[in-house]
């Protein structure tokens with residue numbers, strides 16, 4: 480896979496001491512971060528901690544009341560907001576969703592849908608899509624205009640655990656192929672962490688920042704989310720020997736693609752219990768779910784249909 484180099488010296492967007500005042504309060508103040516080409520920056524923090532507000536300030540949807548934002552001249556932004564004003568009573572196909580905000584040539588619609596594994600659903604009604612399919616369609620819409628900066632506000636909302644992993648894999652591959660910068664907003668302290676270059680932990684201000692590993696160790700982070708959330712990070716510091724593609728096939732390390740996992744495949748570590756997973760969202764004992772016949776280790780395919788109880792995942796969401 481293409482290795483993307485991040486060039487922090489020439490960021491796409493930089494926030495300097497940004498503050499936003501609402502109703503006499505400062506829900507967000509002193510926010511500083513930047514996103515460079517090829518970089519994935521993830522904003523985490525409890526509800527109301529200012530993640531969306533900071534992201535909106537970054538892309539210029541919202542003007543800060545304090546501080547300033549520098550954006551690269553001519554910056555193209557692809558934005559998937561947390562909430563979308565869609566009239567769900569009206570029929571709307573995926574293809575039409577792609578052009579709601581502006582015209583797009585058919586071949587670019589097709590290319591964007593193909594890149595998120597949604598080619599076969601161009602004519603599908605948006606209201607019938609699953610949570611994961613809907614997020615993929617929104618992602619296709621955001622990348623169709625080839626943005627320099629992709630801003631995704633909670634892209635895994637309404638998506639089950641397997642779908643979440645697949646979406647994060649997709650986001651990573653978009654970054655790797657397009658080389659765009661990505662600003663991600665998440666409550667989830669698990670999957671994104673491994674793919675993220677820089678985590679910014681917000682709590683009305685920047686609580687702490689760093690690589691996923693550094694943030695997880697900081698006392699401020701532990702105070703906010705608890706030690707168990709930190710432990711779950713290890714779950715995702717791992718190596719996949721195969722990847723589940725959007726169409727259900729499996730891409731192996733040697734580049735081969737098969738319909739199913741090989742019987743002797745190793746793990747997606749996040750699908751299996753490990754010592755490091757203790758208390759982690761994936762540390763479900765094998766006995767708590769059925770093993771599928773199509774894979775030697777058995778877990779993956781079933782996960783697509785039967786997401787499990789993930790203790791620390793839930794715990795970490797309780798913030």
Ligand SMILES: Nc1ncnc2c1ncn2[C@@H]1O[C@H](COP(=O)(O)OP(=O)(O)OP(=O)(O)O)[C@@H](O)[C@H]1O
Nearest residue numbers: 501502506524525526527528529530531532533561
């Ligand atoms: N237009 C507004 N008027 C008043 N208060 C606002 C406005 N927009 C945001 N806020 C407040 O600012 C704070 C930060 O909101 P924001 O949506 O940025 O948080 P968040 O971290 O994205 O939250 P969540 O995880 O719940 O989406 C909240 O307390 C919110 O109520």
